[in-house]
Amino acid sequence: MTTNHSNPTSTITDPNTLRGKRAVVTGGTIGMGLAIVRALTDRGAEVLYTGRNEQRLAEAQASLNTPLARPVRSDATDMNDLAALAEHASDTLGGIDYLFVNQGVAEFQTLEAVTEESWDRIFDVNAKGSFFTVQHLAPLIAEGGSIVFTTVSNDEIFPGLSAYSGAKEAVAAFAKVLAAELLPRGIRVNAVAPGFILTPTMGVAELTEAQRAEFIEQGNASTPMGRGGTVEEIAAAALFLAVDATFVTGVELPVDGGFGKGLGH
Numbered sequence: 001m002t003t004n005h006s007n008p009t010s011t012i013t014d015p016n017t018l019r020g021k022r023a024v025v026t027g028g029t030i031g032m033g034l035a036i037v038r039a040l041t042d043r044g045a046e047v048l049y050t051g052r053n054e055q056r057l058a059e060a061q062a063s064l065n066t067p068l069a070r071p072v073r074s075d076a077t078d079m080n081d082l083a084a085l086a087e088h089a090s091d092t093l094g095g096i097d098y099l100f101v102n103q104g105v106a107e108f109q110t111l112e113a114v115t116e117e118s119w120d121r122i123f124d125v126n127a128k129g130s131f132f133t134v135q136h137l138a139p140l141i142a143e144g145g146s147i148v149f150t151t152v153s154n155d156e157i158f159p160g161l162s163a164y165s166g167a168k169e170a171v172a173a174f175a176k177v178l179a180a181e182l183l184p185r186g187i188r189v190n191a192v193a194p195g196f197i198l199t200p201t202m203g204v205a206e207l208t209e210a211q212r213a214e215f216i217e218q219g220n221a222s223t224p225m226g227r228g229g230t231v232e233e234i235a236a237a238a239l240f241l242a243v244d245a246t247f248v249t250g251v252e253l254p255v256d257g258g259f260g261k262g263l264g265h
């Protein structure tokens with residue numbers, strides 16, 4: 001028997017499933033974030049999505065090509081930007097049903113190479129930015145709403161990513177603790193934990209094309225399913241947690257082709 005681990009793409013999307021729902025996606029201009037924005041607007045939801053780079057915001061909006069999606073320049077590490085994002089969401093959406101806290105960055109650095117500056121950069125974007133995004137936007141989330149963080153498949157370790165993995169473990173902890181804190185308001189909090197995913201950056205800062213190709217090869221070799229995941233596969237899992245998983249809170253869902261469990265090794 002042969003096993004097919006290719007990605008079957010669904011062709012049926014009901015454009016009204018999420019009509020009337022409101023979402024915010026941080027780090028929504030490329031890769032998984034952009035796929036989450038597209039999955040939401042394809043189903044009729046209104047979405048504010050963020051990033052820091054104006055050109056990426058403009059390119060994302062051109063590719064989404066729908067008035068349901070609205071780009072907002074906002075840096076998740078800047079408290080003034082987060083306050084402005086909350087005000088904007090309140091003014092334009094009137095509230096939030098789904099919040100996807102997706103921004104992040106990795107840098108490959110061995111123990112000796114990590115500096116105070118690179119540590120701060122990594123922890124600021126991944127951990128501090130995720131926490132304070134929720135602190136600013138949670139007051140707007142409606143009862144029955146939900147939050148989905150993007151962490152990383154961390155059960156199998158990857159050398160050179162200690163600061164990044166630590167920062168993402170902090171985010172995984174936020175998902176559990178905030179699930180408990182927001183339970184009384186009827187808000188679920190979960191995380192999607194990607195393995196190797198084929199995004200423009202592969203989630204790593206300043207990869208050259210050659211390094212990206214090498215990283216993809218390493219990913220294919222160490223992923224039991226033998227390939228990198230697609231951004232649509234992450235978006236499907238993130239939407240499942242946000243929308244359909246109504247009896248699920250405080251979990252981190254690996255979407256990693258078996259990488260985290262070391263299947264087949």
Ligand SMILES: NC(=O)c1ccc[n+]([C@@H]2O[C@H](COP(=O)([O-])OP(=O)(O)OC[C@H]3O[C@@H](n4cnc5c(N)ncnc54)[C@H](OP(=O)(O)O)[C@@H]3O)[C@@H](O)[C@H]2O)c1
Pocket residue numbers: 026027028029030031032033050051052053054056074075076077102103104105106125129150151152153193194195196197198199200201202203204
């Ligand atoms: N790709 C992978 O294989 C992989 C694996 C595991 C986990 N992840 C995680 O999955 C998430 C998405 O990764 P990706 O590869 O799709 O894209 P990415 O290259 O990590 O970029 C993510 C998005 O975040 C934005 N961003 C970065 N810093 C920000 C900040 N301070 N404030 C607001 N937005 C910011 C980026 O736009 P600007 O730079 O213009 O701001 C972009 O829109 C990240 O959290 C990443 O750590 C990725």
